[in-house]
Amino acid sequence: MGVDSSDSGVSVTNELVDFVKKSLKEGASIEKIRRKLLKKGWEADAVDLAINQTETGSTIKQPSFKEEKEIKKYDITSKDIPLTVRIVKAKGEYVPIYEVSLSSIGPSTQIILENIRKDLISKVNLGMVDITDPKKSSYVEDKFFDATQLLVKKYFPAADDFTIKYLTSYMVQKSLGMGDIELLMADAQLEEIAINSSEEPVWVFHREFGWLKTNIVMNSEAQTRHYAAMIGRKVDRQISSLEPLMDAHLDGGDRVNAALMPVSTKGNTITLRKFAAKPWTMTDFIRTNTLSASASALIWQGIQFELSTLIAGGTASGKTSMLNAIGNFFPPNQRILSIEDTREIQLPKFLHWIPMVTKFANTEGRGEVTMLDLLVNSLRQRPDRILVGEIRRKKEAEVLFEAIHTGHSVYATVHANSTQETITRLTSPPIEVPKSMLPALSLIIVQFRNRRTGTRRTFELSEIKENGDPNILMKYDIKKDILQNKNKSSTILKTLEMYAGFTEQEVKGQLTEKETILKWLVKQNINMVDDVGRVMAEYYTDKENLLKTVKKNKKFEG
Ligand SMILES: Nc1ncnc2c1ncn2[C@@H]1O[C@H](COP(=O)(O)OP(=O)(O)OP(=O)(O)O)[C@@H](O)[C@H]1O
Ligand SMILES: [Mg+2]
Structure with a gap:
């Protein structure tokens, strides 16, 4: 035969x-x-x-x-x-x-x-x-x-x-x-x-x-x-x-x-x-002016200190791509779990990462595994960080907030066009989480697609105040095509002070340092997921050595 x-x-x-x-x-x-x-x-x-x-x-x-x-x-x-x-x-x-x-x-x-x-x-x-x-x-x-x-x-x-x-x-x-x-x-x-x-x-x-x-x-x-x-x-x-x-x-x-x-x-x-053959990295985002190095540094700071983050945006605005890019900032010694409907996220291959995808019922209607099933199950797998493709329903949101409350940092996308819309979306049906739970989230990144030019930009970068209201830190100016500082941060700085023991001055220093590294990544054109990931790993394990390389604007030999 x-x-x-x-x-x-x-x-x-x-x-x-x-x-x-x-x-x-x-x-x-x-x-x-x-x-x-x-x-x-x-x-x-x-x-x-x-x-x-x-x-x-x-x-x-x-x-x-x-x-x-x-x-x-x-x-x-x-x-x-x-x-x-x-x-x-x-x-x-x-x-x-x-x-x-x-x-x-x-x-x-x-x-x-x-x-x-x-x-x-x-x-x-x-x-x-x-x-x-x-x-x-x-x-x-x-x-x-x-x-x-x-x-x-x-x-x-x-x-x-x-x-x-x-x-x-x-x-x-x-x-x-x-x-x-x-x-x-x-x-x-x-x-x-x-x-x-x-x-x-x-x-x-x-x-x-x-x-x-x-x-x-x-x-x-x-x-x-x-x-x-x-x-x-x-x-x-x-x-x-x-x-x-x-x-x-x-x-x-x-x-x-x-x-x-x-x-x-x-x-x-x-x-x-089509699946992006080369996943987006922060380097690409900064280079293409999707966001500024300073905005990126702030996001990185949040990721480093385990602040849970939501990525909002309209259809095809680049939410998943941003989720992927912030995954560059994960430290190498933590366990990461990702849950998606379809496999899109690609993290540096040396990370301790377990990617999971939902499953439809087969033709006989059996074997379905939902986002919620995976989310509940993930909590028994001892992850430090959980990435969630998209939250759409109440139950998912509940488990997600539960995960944050039990000490995990969570990163998820949600369909909404602005910070305000994100808050409304989260607190109204069908998601409907009480506003009092929102401060568990620290950052909201809103992605945006310009309907005239098709370009993607970060539209807003916001923190959530203790009362559940948002505070917009940076906002996109469409005329100037730049992300501009808006309000001063109160909550994030306070959180970092409380949980990591940093003074405001120290945090500022760390942000500047991160911005320098990010600009160097762009200059050196280090934009592949694994390469960016290796630089980050070096940052977390031997920062002094990395900074030496960056200050001399040398190639990375990590
Ligand atoms: N910053 C960016 N600059 C240019 N193109 C981008 C950018 N971010 C994403 N894209 C492209 O936009 C398309 C949509 O991106 P992505 O899948 O991340 O969007 P999404 O908001 O998750 O979409 P969906 O609503 O379908 O889940 C992809 O082809 C991606 O390569
Ligand atoms: Mg998506």
């Missing part, structure tokens, strides 16, 4: 592909075909493969608009496939077009490839056992790759090894993955990929240019639904007419949300939020 590329092998999947081809010709919908095949007892993965082999998924359209100006052009590769990206202003289009092209695969080659691909399944004998066992899926991919490669070599006898390899990769992506959508996933400049319906092109959110229309179009609503179902199956979730919404995350950390018709009225939608 397994894969061989001999034409004579009787392929189990041949029968499947023939059925799919025939049904499609007769006008049956993909969904109906799938249902029929599943009823007949075929494994879902085998059915998907057969459908992918027969359908083309999406199409890379030739430009049909009049180009006015090329805004940017760059090359990327997706699993060895060389691609060219052009961002162009087109006549009559309100947003620029994101045009991806397989730079080295000409139209005629593409036609041949498409023929090979459709032909492939009848030439490749994929054993049923192989494709239905999830543990073997990478094995299947390897075997599939090998078989495809043999065919590519046969059809393109003159091609060099490199060409053979990427043509093969391209075909495998089309057959086992999400086709052209995966090409977009390879562009590190894209934050989000959105399929809204098969009537309009796929949209992308570009770091530099915001939302753009691509030249990729889904071929049918059924294809989108099919991709959603494929993703769902990989993560043991179901999406169907009965359960038309799905929130999941892929192996690599990318987040996926899907909503099917008729809930989504225009068409089946899939929104992919």
